[in-house]
Amino acid sequence: MxxxxxxxxxxxxxxxxxxxxxxxxxxxxxxSDDLGIDPARVGDGYSRHLAATVYEALVAIKPGTRDEFEPRLSTAVPSRQNGLVSADGRTWRFPIREGVQFQDGTILTPEDARFSFLRRFVATGSEGLSDELLRVLLGLDPEPERPPAAAELLRRAREAVIVEGRDLVFRLARPSPSFLAILAADGYILSKAWCAAQGDWDGTEAGLGKVSGPQSSRSMLQSALGTGxxxxxxxxxxxxxxxxxxxxxxxxxxxxxxxxxxxxxxxxxxxxxxxxxxxxxxxxxxxxxxxxxxxxxxxxxxxxxxQPNRSPLMFFNFHVEPSGDSDMGSGRLDGEGIPPDFFCDKDVRLGFAYAMDSGRYVREVLRGRGRAASGFIPPGLPGYSKRGLEFKHDRRKAAAHFRKAFGGKLWERGFKFTVLVNTGSSWRPALVDILRRELAAVNPKFLIDTRVVDWSTFLDRAGKRRIPLYVQGVWEPAGDPLLYARALLHGRGRMALRMRYEDPRADALVEGAEASQDPASRLIFLEKLQRLAREEAVFVPVAEPRGxxxxxxxxxxxxxxxxxxxxxxxxxxxxxxxxxx
CATH class of the missing domain: 3.40.190.10 (Periplasmic binding protein-like II)
Structure with missing residues (x-):
């Protein structure tokens, strides 16, 4: 301006x-524009807010709180105290509210609620927290390149989500302290009859091709009907x-x-x-x-x-997917681009981490409202570390790591690539500009530029792993630090998948934390994960904004x-x- x-x-x-x-x-x-309003496919906060305007979930997080819930389409919030959660924590019963109208005047039924979850499981391209629902409800943690067949997903889902009278009953594969938060954030209810009338899935195995498989993208709901x-x-x-x-x-x-x-x-x-x-x-x-x-x-x-999130984070793509409009320049380490595995070199990542001037970002962009980030767990959550996990800006350390990268060839030849930022954002281009200037100060051959795209394009290219480096935030429901750990560091977490990051050590620590029922033990796992993320420079938490x-x-x-x-x-x-x- x-x-x-x-x-x-x-x-x-x-x-x-x-x-x-x-x-x-x-x-x-x-x-900028949204990606859509289909509950099975929204993943970013903006699109979710549109979905929340039309649709409702079984429960909602009480305004102003982190982990208190209130009823919506369920007449009660299940708990062991009211008898709606079993002693082992694996059976949850939601009494569906009677007389609730969809926006076309038809009445909500428990079968509509069940259908909504079945559709979410079988819909190809599901975003958001569907992976968490798959793990918690179906006990599945599939490899992205080899997802279960839609018919098998449907069979498992029909066993895990059932209707008994007016109740929608979930049979969890394992207890989850985050189950209510996941439902509140990602459990919007649709009309089964309306979906079928739109040419979408009708709830049958024969109709799975409408939402699953190579042709399913064209069936993404372009209209909406909820109870909101x-x-x-x-x-x-x-x-x-x-x-x-x-x-x-x-x-x-x-x-x-x-x-x-x-x-x-x-x-x-x-x-x-x-x-x-x-x-x-x-x-x-x-x-x-x-x-x-x-x-x-x-x-x-x-x-x-x-905001209860971790933002901004600087993400590295460990294996960039080449495309016709690649942002990798030449695609080689020749001074005119970068190879697809550029960020697999740990010294490259550490060089970027030390080159980023978080202090300048706080002063110039946040106008003093914040501090350098320490670790991936947001402030106020269990496992947060206020100090000790920062990357303090240091051009000498950055240069030392860059000199070691690629056996010294990187320092001699330099690099050039493009960072995408979305239209309408002020802080993303400002952050990238600080990084650009600092890299050039370390070595004039280190060049990055920016390209402005719509938000939908940004998310699409990030999801397809076509961006070498990008800046984004991470938000998880009810502030569960284990969800942050899985999303960022587990090989099948949603952000780790985008980065193509996988480390058996991180997987074991995340799974150990999830299996533990002892809060103190979980904190030990989280501390180890924070240290591992810092040592490997898997990503760079830049700042902790204060509003x-x-x-x-x-x-x-x-x-x-x-x-x-x-x-x-x-x-x-x-x-x-x-x-x-």
């Missing part, structure tokens, strides 16, 4: 009065916006808002101008954009809202409360709780 553009925005007059425009419609401006407070009215891809309208038959009572519009506006100056003029009610913003926003009349800024993402809204937006485990919070929120006045 140029100073001239900033001055122009601040000089333009806002609404003359505090009366909201379109008082029954809330407009939220985000940075808002229904999907229109998805205008040309205008890059999604329109939700109120579900008047909602079982908790109709929302105060009649309509919610979520629109992708990558340019921050446009988002700020629309907010100032009252054409937007809430916008995506971080501390990077705070100077544009702070002091605008009629605008309220909530800061210091710490780097802001909640920015017009003062006429009422009812907002920060719920740290709502997907995409604090920029997003439960629209059912909001109104304008």
């Amino acid at each position: 140029s100073p001239a553009a900033l001055a122009l925005i601040l000089a333009l007059p806002g609404p003359a009065a505090a009366a909201p425009k379109n008082p029954d419609t809330l407009v939220y401006l985000t940075r 407070a808002f229904r999907l009215e229109r998805w205008d891809r040309a205008a890059r916006q999604i329109v939700f309208s109120r579900h008047d038959g909602y079982w908790r009572g109709p929302a105060r808002l009649k309509r919610v519009i979520v629109k992708a506006v990558p340019e921050v100056s446009t988002r700020v101008l629309m907010l100032k003029n009252g054409d937007a009610d809430v916008i995506a913003a971080s501390v990077v954009e705070e100077p544009l926003i702070r002091g605008l009349p009629g605008v309220k800024v909530f800061d210091g809202l710490r 780097d993402v802001l909640r920015v809204q017009r003062e006429w937006v009422k009812g907002y409360r920060f719920s740290p485990y709502f997907p995409g919070a604090p920029e997003t929120s439960d629209y059912y709780e909001l109104w304008k006045g």
Whole structure:
């Protein structure tokens, strides 16, 4: 943002009065487009927030808490105390609420709830926490390249998820302290009849090809029908916006808002101008954009809202998948590119780790709100280590490791590759620019540049392992440190799979922690995992922000409360709780 553009925005007059425009419609401006709204395929926080607007789960995390739950489509939160969880922790019973309407007026049944979980297991390309559900419910931890046959998954799922009267019953393969959190984050309920009418899966073995197999991607739901407070009215891809309208038959009572519009506006100056003029009610913003926003009349800024995640992390791809539009340059160690296994060299990873100036990132980008990150476990969770696991910026150490990499050839020849950043993000390009400058200071032959792509493209290429290095965060439900350990370090964890990282030592430690029922023993496993990740420089935790993402809204937006485990919070929120006045 140029100073001239900033001055122009601040000089333009806002609404003359505090009366909201379109008082029954809330407009939220985000940075970039979503991936979709199919519950079996959403994985990022932004897409999850869209799904949470239309769909509901059996239980929800109570707003403002980390591990307290409240009923949704189940009338009770199962526990041993109320008799809905067996003594061995492997049988969970959820009484399904009666009289709940889907947004087409049909009534929710226990069979709809069962169908939703069966579909999630058999749907090819499932994202999010499906791998956790596979392990916890079905006892499966399949190799990605050799997934179980859809028919076998369906057979196992039908045995693990059953209906008894009005109850949905889960038979877990093993007890899991995170089961409720996984269901709350990833257990949205669909209508079986509606899915079949859309040409999607009908629940039969014969129809599995609709959601599983090489042709399944075309069947990804492009519309939505749930029991939530808002229904999907229109998805205008040309205008890059999604329109939700109120579900008047909602079982908790109709929302105060009649309509919610979520629109992708990558340019921050446009988002700020629309907010100032009252054409937007809430916008995506971080501390990077705070100077544009702070002091605008009629605008309220909530800061210091710490997200329960680990972000930013610098990820290395140990085996980049070559493609026609490769970001590896020449694809060789010749000074014009990098080979696919570039980051398999430990000295390369350590060189990058010591070259990254986390202190500068905290000062210049976070504007002092944070500190250098120590380990992969977020602050406040069991196993967090405040000090001792940082990579302190050190050009000499970086140079020493780079000189050893590839037998000295890297230092002589240099490298060149591209880092992808998503449209609308301010902190990602700023972080990559700091890294770029520091690498060039270590050796002028070390060159990286950036390429801006849509968020959906960024996630797609990361998932297909086509990005050599990228910056992203990791979020796990209810702050379970074991879920962070598995996602990042186990060979079949979702982030480790993207990195193509696999180490039998890490696998054994993760599995040992998961098998232990003793909290003290688990902490020992986690401590060893933290040290291993640091010693091997598997990835680089850059900083621990202290409220780097802001909640920015017009003062006429009422009812907002920060719920740290709502997907995409604090920029997003439960629209059912909001109104304008």
